[in-house]
Amino acid sequence: MNVDGIREMVKSGKSVEEVIQSLFDKIERSKLNAFITLAKEQALEEARRVDKHGAKGMLGAIPIAIKDCISTRGIQTTCGSKILEGYVPPYDAHVIERLKADGAIIIGKTNMDEFAMGSSTETSYFGPTRNPCDLSRVPGGSSGGSAAAVAGGEVPIALGSDTGGSVRCPASFCGVVGLKPTYGLVSRYGLIAYANSLEQIGPFARNVKDVALLLDVIAGYDPRDSTSMDKKCEYTKELRDDVSDVKIGVPKEFFGEGIDEDVEKAVWSGIKVLEDLGASYTEISLPHTKYSLAAYYIIAMSEASSNLARFDGLRYGLRLGKDKDWHTTFSEIRANGFGEEVKRRILLGTYALSAGYYGRYYLKALKVRTLIKRDFEVALKDTSVLITPTMPFPAFKIGEKIGDPLALYLADVNTVPINLAGVPSISVPCGFVGKLPIGMQIIGRHFDEATILRTAHAFERNTGG
Amino acid sequence: MKPQSYELHMLLSETPGDEMKDVIIGLEVHVQLNKLRSKLFCSCSTQYHDSEPNMCTCPVCLGLPGALPVINEKAVDSAIKVALALNCNIEEQIMFYRKNYYYPDLVKGFQISQYDYPIAMDGKISIEADGEREIRIKRVHMEEDPGRLIHVGTIDRSRYSLIDYNRSGVALLEVVTEPDLRTPKEARLFLNKLRNILEYLDVFDGSLEGSLRVDANISLAGGARAEIKNISSYKGVEKALLFETVRQKNLVRRGIRVAQETRHYDEVRGITISLRTKEEEKDYRYFPEPDLVPLRIGDRVDDIKRALPELPDAKRQRLVKQYDISDHHAKVLTSELKLANFFERVATKVDANLSATWIADVLKGELNYRGIGIDAFSPEHMIQILQMLKNDKITEKGAVQVIRTILDEGGAPPEIVKRKGLLKIEESIITRAVAEVIKENPAAVKDYHDGKNEALHFLMGQVMKKTHGRADPSMVSKLLKEKL
Numbered sequence: 039m040n041v042d043g044i045r046e047m048v049k050s051g052k053s054v055e056e057v058i059q060s061l062f063d064k065i066e067r068s069k070l071n072a073f074i075t076l077a078k079e080q081a082l083e084e085a086r087r088v089d090k091h092g093a094k095g096m097l098g099a100i101p102i103a104i105k106d107c108i109s110t111r112g113i114q115t116t117c118g119s120k121i122l123e124g125y126v127p128p129y130d131a132h133v134i135e136r137l138k139a140d141g142a143i144i145i146g147k148t149n150m151d152e153f154a155m156g157s158s159t160e161t162s163y164f165g166p167t168r169n170p171c172d173l174s175r176v177p178g179g180s181s182g183g184s185a186a187a188v189a190g191g192e193v194p195i196a197l198g199s200d201t202g203g204s205v206r207c208p209a210s211f212c213g214v215v216g217l218k219p220t221y222g223l224v225s226r227y228g229l230i231a232y233a234n235s236l237e238q239i240g241p242f243a244r245n246v247k248d249v250a251l252l253l254d255v256i257a258g259y260d261p262r263d264s265t266s267m268d269k270k271c272e273y274t275k276e277l278r279d280d281v282s283d284v285k286i287g288v289p290k291e292f293f294g295e296g297i298d299e300d301v302e303k304a305v306w307s308g309i310k311v312l313e314d315l316g317a318s319y320t321e322i323s324l325p326h327t328k329y330s331l332a333a334y335y336i337i338a339m340s341e342a343s344s345n346l347a348r349f350d351g352l353r354y355g356l357r358l359g360k361d362k363d364w365h366t367t368f369s370e371i372r373a374n375g376f377g378e379e380v381k382r383r384i385l386l387g388t389y390a391l392s393a394g395y396y397g398r399y400y401l402k403a404l405k406v407r408t409l410i411k412r413d414f415e416v417a418l419k420d421t422s423v424l425i426t427p428t429m430p431f432p433a434f435k436i437g438e439k440i441g442d443p444l445a446l447y448l449a450d451v452n453t454v455p456i457n458l459a460g461v462p463s464i465s466v467p468c469g470f471v472g473k474l475p476i477g478m479q480i481i482g483r484h485f486d487e488a489t490i491l492r493t494a495h496a497f498e499r500n501t502g503g
Numbered sequence: 504m505k506p507q508s509y510e511l512h513m514l515l516s517e518t519p520g521d522e523m524k525d526v527i528i529g530l531e532v533h534v535q536l537n538k539l540r541s542k543l544f545c546s547c548s549t550q551y552h553d554s555e556p557n558m559c560t561c562p563v564c565l566g567l568p569g570a571l572p573v574i575n576e577k578a579v580d581s582a583i584k585v586a587l588a589l590n591c592n593i594e595e596q597i598m599f600y601r602k603n604y605y606y607p608d609l610v611k612g613f614q615i616s617q618y619d620y621p622i623a624m625d626g627k628i629s630i631e632a633d634g635e636r637e638i639r640i641k642r643v644h645m646e647e648d649p650g651r652l653i654h655v656g657t658i659d660r661s662r663y664s665l666i667d668y669n670r671s672g673v674a675l676l677e678v679v680t681e682p683d684l685r686t687p688k689e690a691r692l693f694l695n696k697l698r699n700i701l702e703y704l705d706v707f708d709g710s711l712e713g714s715l716r717v718d719a720n721i722s723l724a725g726g727a728r729a730e731i732k733n734i735s736s737y738k739g740v741e742k743a744l745l746f747e748t749v750r751q752k753n754l755v756r757r758g759i760r761v762a763q764e765t766r767h768y769d770e771v772r773g774i775t776i777s778l779r780t781k782e783e784e785k786d787y788r789y790f791p792e793p794d795l796v797p798l799r800i801g802d803r804v805d806d807i808k809r810a811l812p813e814l815p816d817a818k819r820q821r822l823v824k825q826y827d828i829s830d831h832h833a834k835v836l837t838s839e840l841k842l843a844n845f846f847e848r849v850a851t852k853v854d855a856n857l858s859a860t861w862i863a864d865v866l867k868g869e870l871n872y873r874g875i876g877i878d879a880f881s882p883e884h885m886i887q888i889l890q891m892l893k894n895d896k897i898t899e900k901g902a903v904q905v906i907r908t909i910l911d912e913g914g915a916p917p918e919i920v921k922r923k924g925l926l927k928i929e930e931s932i933i934t935r936a937v938a939e940v941i942k943e944n945p946a947a948v949k950d951y952h953d954g955k956n957e958a959l960h961f962l963m964g965q966v967m968k969k970t971h972g973r974a975d976p977s978m979v980s981k982l983l984k985e986k987l
Contacts (some may be wrong), residue, residue, distance in 0.1 A: 348610060348611045368605065369639075392788060
């Protein structure tokens with residue numbers, strides 16, 4: 039079920055209310071646990087309004103699911119954490135304003151790794167989400183709920199956020215399309231920060247066209263986000279079926295050791311498909327790739343340790359019985375409200391920023407980031423896109439890696455360099471291992487979402503995706 | 504500063520002249536840029552003083568999850584103005600940093616402040632203590648104000664506290680001096696001068712509650728320093744430093760080492776109390792604020808410099824030169840921009856020296872006595888009063904009475920003069936009174952002719968009595984002498 043499918047249903051005589059109601063029926067029967075909160079009342083009311091007065095905008099009457107780290111006025115927003123259980127924001131994120139202005143109907147908030155810290159959606163306080171392709175497996179993370187909801191047919195499109203792969207990883211594991219825009223293309227106003235300098239809100243859909251459509255709606259300059267830029271174009275109009283001018287770079291560091299053989303094979307055959315369509319490819323090198331995981335985790339955890347300091351239970355969020363003195367009260371709330379992974383990252387980040395360690399860790403990580411960014415700029419001078427496997431392997435079993443944080447961190451090896459460089463990247467399905475989908479990552483130049491969308495679109499059209 | 508050994512300290516403390524040992528004071532002054540209409544990172548109003556608690560707030564200044572700061576460019580312009588007025592070097596590019604610490608008044612668990620690349624460094628201003636002294640400014644940086652805690656009772660005994668976030672996010676400027684101040688009085692003079700400059704720049708209203716807060720570092724030469732946190736009044740700074748000077752000197756006298764520590768000034772009790780020692784010093788884990796991009800400011804400095812108003816020192820020199828008034832009067836008049844403007848307004852209509860004397864000495868004295876500002880008096884009224892004085896319509900005593908009446912009861916000079924009968928009496932009336940007095944007091948007249956000077960005083964008193972004190976004493980004296 040994609041955007042066109044919904045439009046067909048309405049065209050063929052179903053009311054928008056019936057369509058939305060059928061989604062809620064499906065979600066309520068679902069075993070996926072893709073949603074933390076359903077906005078049933080608001081969504082059905084909006085559906086009835088549309089039935090009466092007609093739809094407006096590019097996403098008129100299209101239902102959408104929103105990752106639970108994006109602020110929605112009047113709808114509980116938890117970030118998958120106990121510490122924010124019951125928090126109902128008084129304001130909409132920029133992207134939510136854009137969606138509403140373009141007629142989208144928000145049906146609910148999707149499950150995620152707590153504060154987006156994870157690659158499996160297992161660290162959520164609200165329980166793990168299951169992969170629609172195999173219920174015993176993870177959907178990837180941290181935007182696992184959004185990816186699973188789209189893959190499971192519970193909603194046609196969804197928003198996630200991507201700090202180090204959190205849109206692309208679950209897109210890859212669930213077999214849907216997911217895009218991380220260039221840093222600065224989409225306003226972060228209202229996105230509850232995990233690591234501000236790395237993350238972007240990104241769209242999920244079942245096909246590239248719908249991803250482009252959603253990007254058309256959410257991208258664009260917002261004066262409330264100082265890092266936002268006025269670089270938007272009309273992405274749906276860029277989806278020409280022609281890649282003859284596309285020069286693909288294949289970075290060797292993203293293949294080989296640690297990458298599942300089947301995954302490599304599927305991605306290579308994807309590259310071959312594009313070559314058959316007229317694109318050319320060369321093997322290239324991004325020499326500083328091996329430092330990217332270390333740099334990424336230092337930067338992300340450092341920023342997180344500061345970002346999450348505001349959750350003290352004083353103004354909103356978790357409260358525990360009787361208050362004691364300030365220090366005891368907020369310490370107990372944080373001890374009780376945060377999960378293990380969040381605490382681990384706060385502690386590591388605090389350590390990395392401490393006097394005497396700042397230069398050794400944080401500053402050094404920033405320098406590495408500059409080098410990695412330069413790697414990409416150099417590589418993308420002679421090529422128009424880079425193609426790699428999104429994830430080193432297909433979806434793993436729930437519980438399989440959760441006891442081994444380091445192994446989980448390593449799963450992000452192919453996605454984090456993209457966030458460090460700030461470039462855009464899309465994951466499209468390119469095959470299966472058994473019934474488990476494989477994702478191909480197409481990386482582009484800064485603010486050149488048009489080319490990666492076009493490349494992904496051409497690939498999808500010629501592989502029956 | 505290297506901590507000294509106990510022995511060395513004892514030796515130093517026994518040095519003759521120890522009582523005179525230098526006091527070293529440095530100040531960190533936080534001033535609210537409260538003339539701005541909106542806060543530093545959001546569009547909430549800064550005019551919260553008459554507002555209910557927590558009403559001047561939004562997702563940004565409440566630090567709600569997902570909200571992002573956006574720099575108020577006007578605040579940056581104000582900060583550049585101040586930096587220029589304090590003769591600082593201005594950075595080409597500035598950056599904001601996060602200062603991480605937990606406190607209930609801090610909505611995000613960090614304060615957006617500056618660290619490397621602050622707005623300005625290395626300035627100076629002069630103060631007049633015993634002669635002119637130059638106080639070096641180490642740096643000037645911008646940061647956001649936290650909310651306000653209202654403790655029920657005192658900070659160390661409060662059962663609970665209330666929080667008002669209306670203040671949260673208001674632009675603060677932190678001005679840090681080098682340790683160049685030598686006495687608590689110099690610290691006060693410095694603050695007065697700073698306030699004066701800020702008000703000239705129209706970036707600051709010092710009369711608003713909580714608009715200025717000071718952290719003061721104080722040590723005796725060679726000793727460890729104490730930092731007194733969060734003193735919120737001009738007088739409080741001098742008092743706290745005086746208390747601390749005595750406390751440290753007493754410790755040294757008794758051979759006890761002064762500890763490096765942070766102290767709290769209790770305004771009510773007028774004492775400082777220890778908050779934490781150096782070992783408990785916080786690590787603020789500064790790092791660049793990722794939600795704000797580095798800001799180039801170099802290209803706007805010249806424009807701001809050209810538009811800078813005349814500052815106190817320059818104005819003082821100009822008043823002396825242009826109006827030929829004394830430097831003392833010029834100093835008093837320029838100590839407040841409003842007073843200087845008041846003077847110039849009046850001096851265009853009446854004699855400048857007369858104006859200077861009456862405004863700086865008389866009017867200012869009456870205002871100070873009542874604890875009110877120059878706004879309470881209109882320059883037009885002053886012009887009327889001085890014109891009447893100049894034209895011999897009223898006496899000096901009468902002029903003072905008019906001023907006091909306006910301040911205490913209101914009204915306009917001509918009406919007051921009439922109502923209170925202050926119009927100077929005409930010569931013919933005095934002449935008649937003189938004749939009567941001479942006639943009625945033959946004994947005194949005889950005494951006068953016998954060379955008793957007191958007799959003249961007595962006769963003058965009688966004339967004044969007859970004229971209800973409205974006669975000009977010099978005129979009375981002159982006419983009496985003629986008739987006698």
